[in-house]
Amino acid sequence: MAVPLAAEGCEALTTAFSGLGGLGVDEKALLSALGKWRHQPEKRAQLRKSFSGFFTADGGFERCDIEFARFKDIMVLWAMHPWERDARWAHHVLQKVHPFDIIVEIACTRSSEELLGARKAYHALFHHSLEEDVAFCVKENYSNLLVGLVSAYRYEGSWINKEMAKSDAETLGSEIKGAGVSKLVENEKVIRILTTRSKPHLRVTFKYYKEMYGKSIEEDLGDELCLRETVQCLDSPPKYFSKVIDDSLKDGADKNTKDALTRVIVSRADVDTKDIKAEYHEHYGAQLEDVIAKKTLGNYRDALLSLVGQ
Known part of the structure; x- marks a missing residue:
């Protein structure tokens, strides 16, 4: 006869995974919960059925992989050159149905030299120009706008003709x-x-x-x-990014929305994190570090807090 998992055991695992599909894994809590069953193989064998939220119907580990991968992703992306990072993000998102958000983000919040560098990296990595792939992959009516944005090389001085x-x-x-x-x-x-x-x-x-x-x-x-x-x-990139971060930390956010947290924290760490934190506090009435500490878990949380200056 199967031995059901104790309610407290399931609760501990749910907490370790930040509420079934959260942001990161509390590795210490997970090991502690599993360690309690070290002499109870029957309970461990029931893990996939009783804790189905993180396992696919066929017993696979897809959703588990997503949470464990968050720490790996943030470290790999942090170690990557910003131009390559932007090129890879752009290439990845162009395979999706609605790619404009990340394309707009890269094209409009980077300096002219940074955008040019991303275009060079894209060409070297994928043997096409970014402009070419945007024009080919984006079938919606905003294709011309996106091509224009990624092709831009804007003047970066302070002179303005007010008329x-x-x-x-x-x-x-x-x-x-x-x-x-x-x-x-x-x-x-x-x-x-x-x-x-x-x-x-x-x-x-x-x-x-x-x-x-x-x-x-x-x-x-x-x-x-x-x-x-x-x-x-x-x-105002800081205002824009503070909203993206807030959306990513909301309960019930989908995977793509949650993934934006890593993208923003990594890409802005050397740019305007201080301004983003100020905007976040002004608009949402909380310290960004406190919200990240509350909403994320484990090594992923520690990496985020390190990058935002905790």
């Missing part, structure tokens, strides 16, 4: 009010402004837009997610 910024704000407002949001992502004027202007210029343009029309451009873009994320990344 041109006002003109761009008027153009954006005219196109938004006239064409309708659903067509904006294909609008040549909008694409030209967002893919060629410097980031300081665009921040001033967005400021003028709000002064002219009473709403932020982000608000007026409505449900056009690709354009909204483009504007967010160009306007």
Whole structure:
């Protein structure tokens, strides 16, 4: 007769795995829980049936692998050159149905030299240009916008032509009010402004837009997610990344959303972590380190906290 796993045993394992599909594994708690059954092979044999949340129907370890892999992934990505890292992220996401979020992130939050480096790395690793693969793989109506973003080499100085910024704000407002949001992502004027202007210029343009029309451009873009994320990344990367992190730490977030936590913490560790932490505290009323410590487990948690400066 099968011996059922003790309720406390299942609870201990659930906790070790951060609630069935969380963020990391509490390795010490897991070993402690399994160690209690070291002389009870019947209970250990029932593990897959009684703790089905982390095993596939055929007894495989797929979901277990995901959680154990988080620490490995963060260490491998941290050791990788940023250009190669971005190239590999871009190549991976281009195989998916909706790739624009990470492509936009890479194209709009990296410096001109960093984006050029990622494009060079992509070419060396995959024997295609990034622009070529974006144009080929992205079938949605935002393909031209993405090609323009990854092809950009923006001016990075501080000089701004305020009259041109006002003109761009008027153009954006005219196109938004006239064409309708659903067509904006294909609008040549909008694409030209967002893919060629410097980031300081665009921040001033967005400021003028709000002064002219009473709403932020982000608000007026409505449900056009690709354009909204483009504007967010160009306007304030720390604000954008703080939201991505918050979404990744929410209960019930899907795997792709949770994976963003590793991507953001690793890619921004040497860039603007301090600013992201400040934005997170301002918008969500908590210290980022405290939330990470609460929501993640084990070696993965320790690696995250090390990178955010705990």
